[in-house]
Amino acid sequence: MDCNEVRNLMPLHVGGDLESGPTQAVNEHLAACAACSKEFDQGVTLVGVRRAFWKAQSSSVPDFWPAIEARLKPEPAAAVPSLWAHRWAPMAAAAALVVAVSVSMWPRPDPAMALMGANQGLPTVAEAQVPAWPIEGQASETAGTEVLADAQPLEAATAAPAPLSGLRRLAPHEPSLLEEARPWGLEETPAVLRFEENPMRVASGR
Amino acid sequence: MTHPESRIQPPETPSREEDERLVRAAQAGDQDAFGQLVGRHQARAWRVARGLVGSDEDAQDLVQEAFLRVFRGLDRFDFQYAFSTWLYRIVTNLCIDHLRKRRRLHSLSGALEDDGQDLLEIDLPDPRDEQPSDALVSEETADQVRQILDGLAPHFRTALVLRELEGLSCKEIAEVVGATHVTVRWRLHRGRKLFLDAWTRLHGEDGVTSPWDLDNESEA
Numbered sequence: 001m002d003c004n005e006v007r008n009l010m011p012l013h014v015g016g017d018l019e020s021g022p023t024q025a026v027n028e029h030l031a032a033c034a035a036c037s038k039e040f041d042q043g044v045t046l047v048g049v050r051r052a053f054w055k056a057q058s059s060s061v062p063d064f065w066p067a068i069e070a071r072l073k074p075e076p077a078a079a080v081p082s083l084w085a086h087r088w089a090p091m092a093a094a095a096a097l098v099v100a101v102s103v104s105m106w107p108r109p110d111p112a113m114a115l116m117g118a119n120q121g122l123p124t125v126a127e128a129q130v131p132a133w134p135i136e137g138q139a140s141e142t143a144g145t146e147v148l149a150d151a152q153p154l155e156a157a158t159a160a161p162a163p164l165s166g167l168r169r170l171a172p173h174e175p176s177l178l179e180e181a182r183p184w185g186l187e188e189t190p191a192v193l194r195f196e197e198n199p200m201r202v203a204s205g206r
Numbered sequence: 207m208t209h210p211e212s213r214i215q216p217p218e219t220p221s222r223e224e225d226e227r228l229v230r231a232a233q234a235g236d237q238d239a240f241g242q243l244v245g246r247h248q249a250r251a252w253r254v255a256r257g258l259v260g261s262d263e264d265a266q267d268l269v270q271e272a273f274l275r276v277f278r279g280l281d282r283f284d285f286q287y288a289f290s291t292w293l294y295r296i297v298t299n300l301c302i303d304h305l306r307k308r309r310r311l312h313s314l315s316g317a318l319e320d321d322g323q324d325l326l327e328i329d330l331p332d333p334r335d336e337q338p339s340d341a342l343v344s345e346e347t348a349d350q351v352r353q354i355l356d357g358l359a360p361h362f363r364t365a366l367v368l369r370e371l372e373g374l375s376c377k378e379i380a381e382v383v384g385a386t387h388v389t390v391r392w393r394l395h396r397g398r399k400l401f402l403d404a405w406t407r408l409h410g411e412d413g414v415t416s417p418w419d420l421d422n423e424s425e426a
């Protein structure tokens with residue numbers, strides 16, 4: 001093996017990365033060649049330079065576990081509803097749907113009827129304290145206020161009445177309640193058109 | 207003449223059986239077991255990351271991210287490999303990605319890509335211009351080593367760190383980096399040659415016998 005061949009293998013030999021066959025041949029050459037032996041020593045020294053450099057850089061090892069553990073913990077807010085949601089979400093969604101349908105089909109008499117009652121000196125719905133909720137297809141007369149329930153589906157008619165505590169006797173100078181009713185979209189419904197034709201038959205299908 | 211193989215010894219390796227037991231426990235949801243895995247392997251992950259990237263802060267972020275990826279991928283762990291091999295692979299991949307992004311960000315005019323020349327042309331100071339004290343020589347030598355290593359392409363640096371610092375065999379490095387044994391040997395050969403050339407440009411032919419007390423430092 002000549003010097004060129006040995007120098008070509010030197011970068012591997014300085015790290016002990018030559019296979020056994022070439023290693024023996026290179027060592028025999030190094031034992032006889034001062035120039036190649038010097039180059040070999042330089043290469044080995046630089047391996048040590050790099051090792052010493054890297055070791056000095058990484059001598060102090062941080063403790064990584066606290067930071068990693070903190071990032072592994074689930075979000076506390078997300079943990080509770082996820083369990084709950086898996087079991088109860090479908091039932092809750094169904095219940096919400098029933099409530100939404102019931103509310104949408106509810107005869108929204110409150111602002112208009114309250115206003116009418118006040119204008120005519122009659123009690124409002126709250127004051128009337130309707131004893132029994134109207135049955136489908138039957139009209140009922142309660143303290144002078146006619147409640148026509150024939151347009152109500154059975155579910156809505158038999159459901160618990162809405163809280164009435166917000167209603168009160170209205171003064172004639174309080175037309176602004178109509179303004180309150182507008183955001184509900186009443187003026188756009190056929191019921192309002194019928195209301196204008198026959199104010200006492202709110203939400204009537206007739 | 208010291209035989210080269212005596213200079214590169216692998217650091218103490220945690221038992222593979224115990225690693226596998228902890229991996230199985232962690233797969234079953236035992237977070238403390240994963241904490242033990244982190245404790246057993248954080249030093250090697252830190253050494254590799256710190257050896258490959260330039261700053262403590264970047265290395266810490268990368269090691270933390272590596273362990274999180276290990277945790278998220280526990281179910282995919284292949285027991286035919288050592289846990290440390292898997293961890294080395296994740297750490298080195300993250301570090302190489304980081305180095306490449308950083309190199310793109312700080313691309314210098316005349317900077318060379320991996321598939322071109324392998325070393326940046328670094329304008330290093332000529333040590334013969336001044337005669338610093340011994341203490342400053344060590345600091346300055348460290349800066350020169352850092353500059354030369356920073357100029358090496360990431361795959362050369364990775365091969366050198368895994369071989370010379372971690373003591374992995376070429377076969378083990380090949381598993382870590384997903385290359386063949388022959389490719390790893392070529393990267394070691396080329397990386398060492400490029401380092402020697404840069405060092406010789408700085409110090410001349412005799413400069414390799416550096417003022418750094420290498421034997422004492424490396425054995426410390």
